Amino acid sequence: MYKGFTKILALYRCNKIQNVYPFLTSNVICTHRDKLGRLGYIFVRTKKHDRGHPLALFVPVPVKPNPDDINIGEEFTGRLKKQDLLKILNKFYQKPEVRGLAAENGLDDQLLHQAFLSFRRHCLEHDLPPDLHITISDILQGAGHVDDLFPYFLRHARQAFPHLDCLEDLKQISDLRTPANWYPEARSKTRKIIFHAGPTNSGKTYHAMERFLEAKSGVYCGPLKLLATEIYHKANKRGTPCDLITGEERRHASLYNVLLNEQVTETQETEPFISNEIEMTPSNHVACTVEMTSLNHAYEVAIIDEIQMIGDRGRGWAWTRAILGLQAEELHLCGEAGSIELIEEICNTTGEELEVRTYKRLTELKVEHSALGSLDNVKEGDCIVCFNKNDIYSVSRAIEQRGREVAVIYGSLPPGTKLAQANKFNDPNSACKVMVATDAIGLGINLSIRRIIFYSLVKPVVNEDGDKEMDVISISQALQIAGRAGRYGSAWETGYVTTYKPEDLATLKQLLSKPPDKVTQAGLHPTAEQLELYAYHLPHATLSSLMDIFVHLCTVDDSLYFMCNTEGFKFLAEMIQHVQLPLRARYVFCCAPINNKLPFVCATFLKMVRQYSRNEPLTKNWLCNCVDWPLPSPKTIMDLVHLESVFDVLELYLWLSYRFADMFPDVKLVRDMETELDAIIQQGIFQITRLLRNSEQVFRDQPDEDTNIASRRPLRGGSHYRHKGDDKGKLSEMLVARGLITPQMLKKLQQELTVDKKPEPKSRNNRNRRK
Numbered sequence: 032m033y034k035g036f037t038k039i040l041a042l043y044r045c046n047k048i049q050n051v052y053p054f055l056t057s058n059v060i061c062t063h064r065d066k067l068g069r070l071g072y073i074f075v076r077t078k079k080h081d082r083g084h085p086l087a088l089f090v091p092v093p094v095k096p097n098p099d100d101i102n103i104g105e106e107f108t109g110r111l112k113k114q115d116l117l118k119i120l121n122k123f124y125q126k127p128e129v130r131g132l133a134a135e136n137g138l139d140d141q142l143l144h145q146a147f148l149s150f151r152r153h154c155l156e157h158d159l160p161p162d163l164h165i166t167i168s169d170i171l172q173g174a175g176h177v178d179d180l181f182p183y184f185l186r187h188a189r190q191a192f193p194h195l196d197c198l199e200d201l202k203q204i205s206d207l208r209t210p211a212n213w214y215p216e217a218r219s220k221t222r223k224i225i226f227h228a229g230p231t232n233s234g235k236t237y238h239a240m241e242r243f244l245e246a247k248s249g250v251y252c253g254p255l256k257l258l259a260t261e262i263y264h265k266a267n268k269r270g271t272p273c274d275l276i277t278g279e280e281r282r283h284a285s286l287y288n289v290l291l292n293e294q295v296t297e298t299q300e301t302e303p304f305i306s307n308e309i310e311m312t313p314s315n316h317v318a319c320t321v322e323m324t325s326l327n328h329a330y331e332v333a334i335i336d337e338i339q340m341i342g343d344r345g346r347g348w349a350w351t352r353a354i355l356g357l358q359a360e361e362l363h364l365c366g367e368a369g370s371i372e373l374i375e376e377i378c379n380t381t382g383e384e385l386e387v388r389t390y391k392r393l394t395e396l397k398v399e400h401s402a403l404g405s406l407d408n409v410k411e412g413d414c415i416v417c418f419n420k421n422d423i424y425s426v427s428r429a430i431e432q433r434g435r436e437v438a439v440i441y442g443s444l445p446p447g448t449k450l451a452q453a454n455k456f457n458d459p460n461s462a463c464k465v466m467v468a469t470d471a472i473g474l475g476i477n478l479s480i481r482r483i484i485f486y487s488l489v490k491p492v493v494n495e496d497g498d499k500e501m502d503v504i505s506i507s508q509a510l511q512i513a514g515r516a517g518r519y520g521s522a523w524e525t526g527y528v529t530t531y532k533p534e535d536l537a538t539l540k541q542l543l544s545k546p547p548d549k550v551t552q553a554g555l556h557p558t559a560e561q562l563e564l565y566a567y568h569l570p571h572a573t574l575s576s577l578m579d580i581f582v583h584l585c586t587v588d589d590s591l592y593f594m595c596n597t598e599g600f601k602f603l604a605e606m607i608q609h610v611q612l613p614l615r616a617r618y619v620f621c622c623a624p625i626n627n628k629l630p631f632v633c634a635t636f637l638k639m640v641r642q643y644s645r646n647e648p649l650t651k652n653w654l655c656n657c658v659d660w661p662l663p664s665p666k667t668i669m670d671l672v673h674l675e676s677v678f679d680v681l682e683l684y685l686w687l688s689y690r691f692a693d694m695f696p697d698v699k700l701v702r703d704m705e706t707e708l709d710a711i712i713q714q715g716i717f718q719i720t721r722l723l724r725n726s727e728q729v730f731r732d733q734p735d736e737d738t739n740i741a742s743r744r745p746l747r748g749g750s751h752y753r754h755k756g757d758d759k760g761k762l763s764e765m766l767v768a769r770g771l772i773t774p775q776m777l778k779k780l781q782q783e784l785t786v787d788k789k790p791e792p793k794s795r796n797n798r799n800r801r802k
């Protein structure tokens with residue numbers, strides 16, 4: 032051993048490459064990585080079964096041989112026989128001391144095994160570094176001990192698993208045990224926290240609102256845009272100027288008042304951005320969606336509505352962030368009593384007291400003794416709740432066939448359309464007395480509904496692994512939706528609830544007879560800063576992998592918190608991984624609220640990211656080109672679905688414009704496009720029956736087509752191309768209808784075919800071919 036060391040020292044002194052002997056420096060191996068730039072991280076996406084073992088996330092990085100190592104060791108100590116080498120390496124691996132030392136250095140059995148295989152392969156396949164060569168020679172000659180291999184092995188292991196150098200740092204960054212400490216401004220205040228607990232329709236939001244309205248400043252945070260819009264209208268009507276902030280929209284109270292003075296209708300009030308001359312002075316009161324809550328402003332009163340959503344697997348983090356971080360003198364939480372205990376415990380961690388005020392339902396809610404059975408039995412004030420769009424379409428069509436006008440609300444409709452439909456239904460003078468809706472109306476919203484009819488009781492839910500499965504709705508969901516019937520102050524003094532199918536009624540009765548599920552944990556989500564620190568330590572990891580590793584290494588106090596589902600984030604991260612972007616921008620893009628089931632939206636999102644990465648501004652012209660603007664009125668349901676996707680794209684543009692203002696310059700113009708499209712969609716919804724009729728006609732023409740309207744791929748460019756009558760054959764029509772080719776592709780194909788048919792002068796053809 033001593034002999035070997037002197038030789039190495041001699042080499043070191045005679046100025047051979049210092050990196051070959053990193054163990055001679057005080058900073059052992061970690062500098063090695065940077066100077067040679069050899070290390071990279073390769074991470075695979077976790078499979079669900081890997082989640083129990085975080086380190087299964089790490090796969091070894093191939094360690095390249097150092098070109099300077101060639102034959103140097105051999106020159107000093109002679110050639111090593113492979114057999115001897117193998118014997119020594121295997122002996123090394125079998126020593127229990129090695130296992131112990133490895134564990135001390137962060138290598139569990141699984142990593143140790145992988146690292147050893149990599150080390151052995153490296154030793155057998157490449158020229159050994161001189162220091163290792165000499166050490167092995169020493170061991171073979173009895174001048175060294177097999178344990179002496181450990182520093183070399185560890186050096187290799189750290190190259191193969193670079194996280195070993197920074198595991199402690201990573202764990203520290205993702206230590207999420209005390210999220211209350213992330214918000215020092217809020218912690219510097221002692222906030223008065225009031226929990227308004229009670230069943231639906233008991234005046235929880237109303238009482239919190241009263242306090243909000245009389246305060247000098249306030250913020251309302253709600254789960255839905257529609258609900259934030261309701262509060263925005265209520266506050267402004269009551270004379271408290273209030274702005275509206277959702278992910279895509281900043282609507283100022285000054286605009287509301289201007290529009291009010293111009294005596295416009297409430298429907299038109301949803302389009303205030305047409306006027307952009309007015310000076311935008313932020314009001315002291317704001318209504319926003321909870322994700323948009325600003326933690327930088329101090330308010331006298333803050334309301335966090337539907338606080339039980341803190342336990343939502345996807346969005347719960349936004350409620351946690353709001354409750355821990357809002358700078359308010361008074362914090363009003365409204366929601367189900369099932370989350371009181373959790374909130375109490377969270378308040379213990381912030382050292383604040385919780386006052387609980389309980390409320391009783393203001394009107395009676397009766398479960399009917401029989402199911403609806405048939406749509407013939409639909410009455411004035413009924414709202415049929417469906418959990419998928421196909422049911423929405425078929426139910427609304429069937430009701431209109433019975434001569435009743437229907438209002439339709441579902442999640443992907445533009446806000447203006449939703450509001451117009453809600454107003455049409457609420458208006459006592461309107462002929463529309465029946466509503467068909469999804470659970471987009473389920474939380475907090477006040478509509479003039481007499482009876483809720485559950486068309487079905489199963490809905491797709493995201494389970495803990497992030498997979499979607501069909502399940503019976505939760506007690507809380509059943510109570511929330513049923514609670515829309517017989518709202519206090521509406522035309523109906525008593526609310527009723529039933530199911531469409533007789534066989535569902537018993538289940539519904541059971542669901543409604545129980546108290547809402549207890550919420551025991553609050554959601555958390557990594558912040559941009561935390562992921563940035565991760566990226567600093569693991570510079571070659573993809574953002575999706577960083578998120579995976581973060582989720583697996585993080586420490587969460589699971590008596591209070593859980594890590595929210597990150598599948599949506601990772602989906603986008605993987606989609607844009609190949610596009611060059613700074614990490615912060617990449618993170619923001621991955622937070623975009625996108626329905627990843629919509630291929631058109633995803634494809635346009637990717638185009639936006641590419642354009643951004645090229646540093647080319649995303650102008651209105653560019654966007655119009657992407658979405659084939661202008662768009663005609665829908666003729667079929669597929670057209671409508673496509674228009675909704677285009678609306679999502681415009682929303683996405685606006686959402687991004689608030690994060691990357693320089694690159695998305697045409698906010699006002701895109702807003703105008705949105706307003707125009709909202710009106711087109713609104714018209715489509717008003718004529719939904721006609722669209723359904725037309726769609727059925729298309730289906731009849733394509734008998735082998737899937738009859739599920741909503742599951743059909745939305746057609747880019749819409750079906751209007753099919754109605755032009757310029758398509759020659761049925762095959763082309765069918766290909767477009769099935770979304771296999773776009774109308775643009777078809778047009779090009781037709782042009783190409785026409786060109787091919789035309790006999791061209793020989794010389795020109797040749798010229799073309801040369802090109």
Ligand SMILES: Nc1ncnc2c1ncn2[C@@H]1O[C@H](COP(=O)(O)OP(=O)(O)OP(=O)(O)O)[C@@H](O)[C@H]1O
Binds near residue numbers: 236365474514518520
């Ligand atoms: N004391 C009151 N005076 C006048 N109107 C009231 C009063 N309390 C409640 N309301 C009205 O009753 C309706 C239901 O009240 P609110 O929305 O506050 O119920 P909630 O308990 O928050 O219901 P949910 O759980 O569904 O959100 C609202 O239209 C509200 O304005």
Ligand SMILES: [Mg+2]
Binds near residue numbers: 235237475
């Ligand atoms: Mg409420």
